Amino acid sequence: MPFCLSAERHFYFQETSRTVPRIVNENELGAKDKFSKIAIAYNSGQIDEDNRKYARGEQHLISIENVKKIYSSIRGKVTAVDDVSIEINEGEIFGVIGYSGAGKSTLIRMLNGLELPTEGTVTVAGRQVSSIRGNELRKARQEISMIFQHFNLLWSRTVRENIAFPLEIAGIPKGQRQKRVAELIKLVGLDGREDAYPSQLSGGQKQRVGIARALANNPKVLLCDEATSALDPQTTDSILDLLVDINKRLGLTIVLITHEMHVIRKICHRVAVMEDGRVVETGPVLEVFKNPQQQITKRFVQQVTEPEETKETIEHLIEQYPQGTVVQLGFVGESAEQPIITNLIRKFDVTVNILQGKISQTQNGSYGTLFIHLDGNGTEVSNAIEFIRAQQVGVEVIKND
Amino acid sequence: MINELFPNVKWDRMWEATGETLYMTGISVLATFILGILLGLLLFLTSKGNIWENGFINKIISAFVNIFRSIPFIILIVLLIPFTKLILDTMIGENAALPALIVGAAPFYARMVEIGLREIDKGVIEAAKSMGAKTSTIIFKVLLPESMPALVSGITVTAIALVGYTAMAGVIGAGGLGNLAYLEGFQRSRGDVTLMATIVILVIVFILQFIGDFITNKLDKR
Numbered sequence: 001m002p003f004c005l006s007a008e009r010h011f012y013f014q015e016t017s018r019t020v021p022r023i024v025n026e027n028e029l030g031a032k033d034k035f036s037k038i039a040i041a042y043n044s045g046q047i048d049e050d051n052r053k054y055a056r057g058e059q060h061l062i063s064i065e066n067v068k069k070i071y072s073s074i075r076g077k078v079t080a081v082d083d084v085s086i087e088i089n090e091g092e093i094f095g096v097i098g099y100s101g102a103g104k105s106t107l108i109r110m111l112n113g114l115e116l117p118t119e120g121t122v123t124v125a126g127r128q129v130s131s132i133r134g135n136e137l138r139k140a141r142q143e144i145s146m147i148f149q150h151f152n153l154l155w156s157r158t159v160r161e162n163i164a165f166p167l168e169i170a171g172i173p174k175g176q177r178q179k180r181v182a183e184l185i186k187l188v189g190l191d192g193r194e195d196a197y198p199s200q201l202s203g204g205q206k207q208r209v210g211i212a213r214a215l216a217n218n219p220k221v222l223l224c225d226e227a228t229s230a231l232d233p234q235t236t237d238s239i240l241d242l243l244v245d246i247n248k249r250l251g252l253t254i255v256l257i258t259h260e261m262h263v264i265r266k267i268c269h270r271v272a273v274m275e276d277g278r279v280v281e282t283g284p285v286l287e288v289f290k291n292p293q294q295q296i297t298k299r300f301v302q303q304v305t306e307p308e309e310t311k312e313t314i315e316h317l318i319e320q321y322p323q324g325t326v327v328q329l330g331f332v333g334e335s336a337e338q339p340i341i342t343n344l345i346r347k348f349d350v351t352v353n354i355l356q357g358k359i360s361q362t363q364n365g366s367y368g369t370l371f372i373h374l375d376g377n378g379t380e381v382s383n384a385i386e387f388i389r390a391q392q393v394g395v396e397v398i399k400n401d
Numbered sequence: 402m403i404n405e406l407f408p409n410v411k412w413d414r415m416w417e418a419t420g421e422t423l424y425m426t427g428i429s430v431l432a433t434f435i436l437g438i439l440l441g442l443l444l445f446l447t448s449k450g451n452i453w454e455n456g457f458i459n460k461i462i463s464a465f466v467n468i469f470r471s472i473p474f475i476i477l478i479v480l481l482i483p484f485t486k487l488i489l490d491t492m493i494g495e496n497a498a499l500p501a502l503i504v505g506a507a508p509f510y511a512r513m514v515e516i517g518l519r520e521i522d523k524g525v526i527e528a529a530k531s532m533g534a535k536t537s538t539i540i541f542k543v544l545l546p547e548s549m550p551a552l553v554s555g556i557t558v559t560a561i562a563l564v565g566y567t568a569m570a571g572v573i574g575a576g577g578l579g580n581l582a583y584l585e586g587f588q589r590s591r592g593d594v595t596l597m598a599t600i601v602i603l604v605i606v607f608i609l610q611f612i613g614d615f616i617t618n619k620l621d622k623r
Contacts, residue, residue: 112531141533152528155623156546166532168542197622213532223531 061253062088062111062221067120067130069106069277080106081117082277088270090220093247093254093363095264095285097300098274104257107274108223111255112144113137125220142170145214149226151206153198159185159209160194166216184212188242204235211242215250222246224256228263236260240267244363261303265289269363273297289360289367290332290394304360305369314371314398317355324375326355327385330394333365340391341372348384350376371398409591414581419601421495422577425567426605429502430560436507437559438552440466441514442540448515452536466508474505474566478573498575502566510559517551518544550621557613561606568602578602 069081081103088094098104109115110122113129122130127140145166153162163184167177185194188208198206207227214222224243228236244267247254258264264271264285272282273296280294289305292298318326329340345352352372359368374381389395440462446452447459472480478501485492485500521544529543545552571579578598586595 114527114531138533138535141531144531146528146531148524148528150522150524152522152524154525154543154547156549156620165529165542169529169532169534169538199623217532 060087061090061092061125062086062255063121063123064107064110065121065123067107067110067117067122069103069110069115070118079277081110083120084274084277084279085120086272086279086282088253088255090253091247091251092270093244093256093268095268095271096255096257096274097259097261097264097271098257099259102274103277104274105225108146108225108255108257111221111223112141112146142166142217143219144221144223145217145219146223146225147207147210147214147227149229151198151203151210151230153206153209153213155198158195158197159190159201162198162209163212163216166213170217180216181212184215187215187246188212202235203231204238207231207235207239208242211239211246215246215252220253222252222254224254224258226258227256229258229260236263237266243267261300264300265304265360265362265367267363273300284364285362286333286364286367289362290330305358305367313356317371317373318398321353321373321375324351324373325381325385326371326373326398327388328394328396328398329370329372329388330396331359331366331368331370332394333367338391340388340393343391344384344387347387348376349380350374350384407593407597409585409594410597411585414585415597415601418576418578418581418598419605422564422567422571422579422602422605425495425498425502425570425575425577426560426563429499429506429563429567430556432499432503433506433510433559433563434556436503437510437556438514438545440507440511441518442544444511444515445518445544446540452539466511469504469508470512472505474501475569475573477501477505478570493574495576498567498570498577501570502563505566506559506563509562510555513555513559514548514552517548517555520551521547550617550623553620554613554617557609557617560609560613564602564605564609 064084064086067081067084068079071078071080084103084107086094096104096107106115110117111124111129113132117130120130121128124140124144127136129137129140129144132140154165157165160181163181164177167180172180185191188211190205190208190212193201193205198209201209210227211222222243227243228239231239240263243254243256246252247267254267256263256268268285270283271285271288272279273288273294274280275294275296281288281292281297288297289301292301314326341352341354344350352374355371355373357368357370359366374384376384385395385397443462444459444466447455447462449456469477478498481501481504482492485497488500489497491497525543525547526539529539534543567575567577568579568582571577571581572583574580578601582595582598585591586593586598
């Protein structure tokens with residue numbers, strides 16, 4: 001049976017390759033210009049030396065240098081963050097993944113001064129957040145906004161009033177405030193829900209309010225603290241799409257922490273893996289997917305590339321087809337888009353049976369695995385495997401009789 | 402009909418006493434509300450893990466609140482006689498009851514305010530901080546609005562307790578329905594006067610409870 005990978009996608013990869021409906025109407029594309037105008041109006045004024053340095057591109061937007069956080073309690077000292085150094089570029093979506101207790105929550109809180117490092121420095125947009133206090137810190141925080149796992153909306157305020165809150169803090173006059181709130185409500189797709197109270201909203205809608213509120217003062221950085229962990233998978237995807245949309249349209253730098261590899265895969269450009277307060281692995285998402293180094297990273301990658309049922313299915317199929325070879329192919333980037341199975345069948349006298357496959361899209365390319373069963377003459381099969389290897393496709397023979 | 406059931410009740414005296422009770426309750430509720438919120442806020446903000454964390458100040462306020470909350474009201478009035486004389490130059494009449502009423506009720510209410518503030522999600526305060534809010538903004542735009550239903554239901558309970566306190570104050574010369582029930586009713590063995598004064602107090606309490614519940618429900622959007 002002639003199988004072609006690209007044709008097969010319709011069947012196997014429908015779920016991941018379908019285009020996601022846009023959340024925001026096309027006719028609002030002009031919004032970015034409006035924002036930047038307001039941004040200029042708000043930010044004109046004090047530009048200090050650090051800011052100028054940053055503006056000349058001599059500094060990363062965010063640099064975390066040799067940061068340590070030690071909590072002292074009666075039972076002794078706990079090192080929550082241990083000698084972490086990360087640099088994040090402007091316009092990037094940077095993800096930090098780790099299990100609970102890995103220190104990622106403490107790390108992200110140091111970016112807006114909610115936690116202060118015991119050692120090391122944190123610099124965001126030219127301001128050394130780890131050393132400023134009082135009014136200067138409050139000013140800095142208006143440029144580094146945050147969204148939360150449990151949304152943290154004021155239940156006593158309507159959607160409109162919640163979004164207006166950071167504008168009240170920034171001292172924006174009422175007229176401008178109302179205009180800006182209306183823009184933000186459109187941006188996050190909450191039209192018609194302006195006067196609802198948070199208790200009347202679904203989880204996804206609450207997080208949209210959280211995002212609108214975070215964007216109100218035209219921040220340079222958006223911090224996401226497990227922002228989708230309390231949402232169901234479908235809502236998670238729509239919130240992630242919104243974040244990507246905002247990143248692209250406003251050029252906003254996003255730093256997020258999560259324990260779900262799905263989130264990293266779907267929207268992040270680069271990722272850092274944390275374990276016991278340390279960053280154990282960091283790099284572009286596709287690289288990490290292609291070639292995970294640490295055990296913990298491999299486990300996270302498996303979360304998205306190998307669903308639980310795969311193992312069972314493969315075992316079952318090995319029993320069903322005692323002859324031949326079961327091979328796992330790993331596709332990365334370009335190679336994922338070649339009709340490799342078609343070429344295989346045309347060139348070699350082998351029977352190819354596709355067992356299971358999955359392609360995952362990341363922000364810098366696609367990554368996929370495909371399990372096939374090869375049957376035929378022994379040399380033909382090994383030649384076929386060599387051929388696949390030559391196509392820069394990862395090959396792993398699962399069972400060879 | 403009513404005059405047959407309550408032959409000894411002098412209605413103009415009853416109205417006058419009701420007015421005195423309402424006056425004492427009204428002023429003391431107002432003062433308790435303000436003072437209690439101030440004390441409650443201080444208790445909350447200086448407690449562990451909060452904006453003005455300060456163990457020393459917290460312990461002092463806490464001790465003050467606990468002491469005045471524990472003294473039986475009837476004894477508190479007597480203890481406060483020198484203080485009342487000092488600031489009001491008298492110890493008879495409705496105004497003379499006010500210091501004792503406020504000193505007795507404010508610490509009680511302060512604890513309720515503290516409990517109400519503690520129930521606010523810590524994440525909401527963190528969110529306000531992350532937006533660059535000043536402490537005053539956090540107090541007036543987060544803490545007070547978010548705990549308002551608890552503050553209102555707390556002041557309702559306190560107001561009802563204060564109606565009871567005014568009656569006790571009345572017995573030792575502050576006027577009002579308690580005074581009337583004791584002097585005209587009990588001392589002169591006119592049971593109908595005592596009964597009527599009780600009914601009026603009950604009506605006041607029911608109305609207070611109704612108003613309190615109504616406002617609490619209106620405010621609570623959770």
